[in-house]
Amino acid sequence: MNIKRSSKVIMALLLAASALFTTELMAQDLKKPTLEDLLSGGETYRIIENLPNLRWWGDVCIKPGIDSLFAVNPKTGKETLLTTREKVNQVLNSLITPTATTAAVSGQKRSKVQHFYNTEFPWPDKPYMLIKLPAEYIVYDFEKDEFVQGMPQAGERKGSDIDYTPEGGHIAYTVKNNLFVDNKAVTKEPEGIVCGQSVHRNEFGISKGTFWSPQGDLLAFYRMNESMVTPYPLVDITPRIALVDKIRYPMAGMLSHQVSVGIYNPGTQKTVYLNTGDPTNRYFTNISWAPDGKSLYLIELNREQNHAKLCRYDSKTGELMSTLMEETHTKYVEPQHPILFLPWDHTMFIYQSQRDGYNHLYLYNTDGKLIRQLTRGEWLVQKILGFNAKKREVIITSTEVSPLQSNLYKVNVNTGKCTPLDNGKGIHEGILSASGSYIIDRYSTPDIPRQIDIITTQNGKNVSLLTAKNPYEDFIMPMIETGTIKAADGKTDLHYRLVKPADFNPGKKYPTIIYVYGGPHAQLVTNGWMTGIRGWDIYMANKGYIMFTLDNRGSENRGLEFENVTFRRLGIEEGKDQIKGVEFLKSLPYVDGERIGVHGWSFGGHMTTSLMLRYPEIFKVGVAGGPVIDWSYYEIMYGERYMDTPQSNPQGYKETNLKNLAGNLKGHLLIIHDDHDSTCVPQHTLSFMKACIDARTYPDLFIYPGHPHNVKGRDRIHLHEKITRYFEDYL
Numbered sequence: 001m002n003i004k005r006s007s008k009v010i011m012a013l014l015l016a017a018s019a020l021f022t023t024e025l026m027a028q029d030l031k032k033p034t035l036e037d038l039l040s041g042g043e044t045y046r047i048i049e050n051l052p053n054l055r056w057w058g059d060v061c062i063k064p065g066i067d068s069l070f071a072v073n074p075k076t077g078k079e080t081l082l083t084t085r086e087k088v089n090q091v092l093n094s095l096i097t098p099t100a101t102t103a104a105v106s107g108q109k110r111s112k113v114q115h116f117y118n119t120e121f122p123w124p125d126k127p128y129m130l131i132k133l134p135a136e137y138i139v140y141d142f143e144k145d146e147f148v149q150g151m152p153q154a155g156e157r158k159g160s161d162i163d164y165t166p167e168g169g170h171i172a173y174t175v176k177n178n179l180f181v182d183n184k185a186v187t188k189e190p191e192g193i194v195c196g197q198s199v200h201r202n203e204f205g206i207s208k209g210t211f212w213s214p215q216g217d218l219l220a221f222y223r224m225n226e227s228m229v230t231p232y233p234l235v236d237i238t239p240r241i242a243l244v245d246k247i248r249y250p251m252a253g254m255l256s257h258q259v260s261v262g263i264y265n266p267g268t269q270k271t272v273y274l275n276t277g278d279p280t281n282r283y284f285t286n287i288s289w290a291p292d293g294k295s296l297y298l299i300e301l302n303r304e305q306n307h308a309k310l311c312r313y314d315s316k317t318g319e320l321m322s323t324l325m326e327e328t329h330t331k332y333v334e335p336q337h338p339i340l341f342l343p344w345d346h347t348m349f350i351y352q353s354q355r356d357g358y359n360h361l362y363l364y365n366t367d368g369k370l371i372r373q374l375t376r377g378e379w380l381v382q383k384i385l386g387f388n389a390k391k392r393e394v395i396i397t398s399t400e401v402s403p404l405q406s407n408l409y410k411v412n413v414n415t416g417k418c419t420p421l422d423n424g425k426g427i428h429e430g431i432l433s434a435s436g437s438y439i440i441d442r443y444s445t446p447d448i449p450r451q452i453d454i455i456t457t458q459n460g461k462n463v464s465l466l467t468a469k470n471p472y473e474d475f476i477m478p479m480i481e482t483g484t485i486k487a488a489d490g491k492t493d494l495h496y497r498l499v500k501p502a503d504f505n506p507g508k509k510y511p512t513i514i515y516v517y518g519g520p521h522a523q524l525v526t527n528g529w530m531t532g533i534r535g536w537d538i539y540m541a542n543k544g545y546i547m548f549t550l551d552n553r554g555s556e557n558r559g560l561e562f563e564n565v566t567f568r569r570l571g572i573e574e575g576k577d578q579i580k581g582v583e584f585l586k587s588l589p590y591v592d593g594e595r596i597g598v599h600g601w602s603f604g605g606h607m608t609t610s611l612m613l614r615y616p617e618i619f620k621v622g623v624a625g626g627p628v629i630d631w632s633y634y635e636i637m638y639g640e641r642y643m644d645t646p647q648s649n650p651q652g653y654k655e656t657n658l659k660n661l662a663g664n665l666k667g668h669l670l671i672i673h674d675d676h677d678s679t680c681v682p683q684h685t686l687s688f689m690k691a692c693i694d695a696r697t698y699p700d701l702f703i704y705p706g707h708p709h710n711v712k713g714r715d716r717i718h719l720h721e722k723i724t725r726y727f728e729d730y731l
């Protein structure tokens with residue numbers, strides 16, 4: 001026997017045995033993540049590594065931190081220290097606050113900078129940063145480390161909706177229901193009239209209420225008269241004697257608020273209101289300024305939401321100058337984006353529309369003439385990041401690769417040529433530099449939690465800034481699969497996600513929970529990190545459940561026809577698609593068809609309740625959070641877009657009113673509602689409970705006091721433990 005060879009064999013066997021033993025020890029060391037690990041609000045919540053609030057100073061990438069501020073060379077990734085928190089605070093502490101208010105008394109030193117995460121760099125040609133302090137905004141020179149300018153904001157009034165213009169140096173904010181600019185009251189309205197805030201319940205892409213002109217010398221703002229809307233009572237149980245918190249909540253088919261648009265001149269302190277005529281039953285949205293500030297553009301929408309008009313107003317007189325275009329649809333038009341002027345040609349702008357079935361870009365001139373359609377295809381433009389003026393390009397994110405993805409492209413405005421800029425995988429979010437030469441690309445794929453690169457738009461080269469580690473690498477994790485099934489129409493592909501326990505046994509029968517949303521403007525299955533899975537789904541799969549999610553017709557990123565098939569009958573077609581998902585589940589040998597549950601929140605709460613009532617023989621257990629029960633109780637802007645009014649669609653409202661189906665309940669249904677829910681008011685759940693009492697059916701109810709339309713913070717752990725226990729008890 002060759003002793004040398006024998007020694008090698010023995011050593012190999014010993015190494016193999018050692019490796020096996022080590023693997024077994026590692027497996028024994030791994031544990032399953034808890035709700036505290038998986039959910040925001042958890043004490044051990046696993047946050048994915050990040051470089052928060054990366055931004056641009058011109059074409060230089062700024063990397064903020066708590067104690068230091070760095071510049072990153074976009075070509076090399078090399079970091080240079082710009083300043084430190086210690087230096088900035090030394091400078092600010094040496095200054096005396098010039099304003100005499102409760103928050104910043106004359107002679108008192110300024111607040112300290114706590115971190116650099118909310119600093120901004122709106123001057124691409126100056127080494128200035130904007131520091132936001134509680135009572136003051138500071139312009140600071142980070143090259144010379146010296147104070148440039150201080151602007152008191154809100155002071156003792158505790159303002160919100162703060163909007164600063166670097167071009168004009170003015171600062172706008174709201175206090176309660178009124179608008180202020182540079183500490184001067186612009187409006188003095190009584191309760192029931194709100195100025196300078198988002199209107200139309202944040203529909204139509206509206207997220208703010210003030211809009212500075214490009215020169216920073218004029219401020220457009222919303223004025224919303226909601227005094228005709230009946231106050232809706234929400235109850236605050238915090239004090240010994242509960243208080244009534246009244247909100248203005250216009251329900252479908254009832255009186256709506258009236259909105260007007262003002263233009264305030266800080267120089268003259270005068271306000272001109274646009275002469276739009278009677279604002280009754282009209283929506284004004286997507287406000288944008290002409291580059292010269294001489295005119296203001298907005299999109300007007302009728303209450304039926306099937307007729308949109310792009311209008312141009314004179315910013316000095318408020319008079320209508322022209323209606324540039326009109327767009328109609330038999331179901332609804334849904335403007336979401338203001339027009340964008342080409343930076344190299346101010347006679348041209350880009351308009352976004354779903355007129356060909358998908359959201360695409362159209363080039364118009366200021367006479368309202370269509371020059372050309374810039375993008376086209378059975379995919380949609382999700383966002384415009386900005387322009388590369390030198391190259392005559394617009395930079396976008398779109399679903400061209402897949403409806404499960406969001407990818408970066410540059411589109412040549414002259415030729416329409418569309419060129420990919422990223423790796424063609426996953427979900428990408430981009431921030432464009434001032435010139436459009438670089439993009440901060442933040443993305444994830446099913447197996448990459450987060451990657452942050454800087455991409456050069458000219459050639460697609462990138463510099464890596466961060467590759468995040470898997471936050472769950474030391475945990476036992478379930479198996480995730482994705483695929484497609486056919487919708488109830490027999491032809492449309494629907495995307496699903498199936499999650500199996502880590503110790504999955506194909507010979508075993510598993511209880512299955514469907515997590516559902518199903519409504520517009522939401523997509524649950526993606527090609528992002530872990531396919532978009534929720535922490536609770538991971539938790540339940542590890543507890544021995546099959547978890548299933550299906551994006552039915554009516555959900556996002558599939559085009560207009562895919563979405564509006566649910567028109568006037570919300571929850572009906574969506575439910576049919578979800579049943580196709582159930583049929584697929586039942587075809588799997590390891591799914592226990594007698595133990596199928598369903599859970600969802602908001603629109604998903606409506607879907608959960610609807611499925612439990614329409615298909616009582618299929619679903620054994622359901623947990624519905626913040627559900628819409630009766631669409632006539634929901635707000636006008638969203639509800640009437642998809643359902644019309646109760647007066648014009650009585651059959652649709654009757655068919656979708658789940659109180660009418662209360663007698664069908666057979667399984668165990670838990671309804672959870674927040675008592676301060678101003679989105680889906682508690683009346684939905686309480687009226688459903690009354691209907692079930694009348695029908696002699698027996699749902700369960702749980703209330704979260706003090707929360708709005710969802711449960712956040714530490715209570716979120718309690719919420720999901722409550723949901724878990726309900727399924728454990730009955731499924």
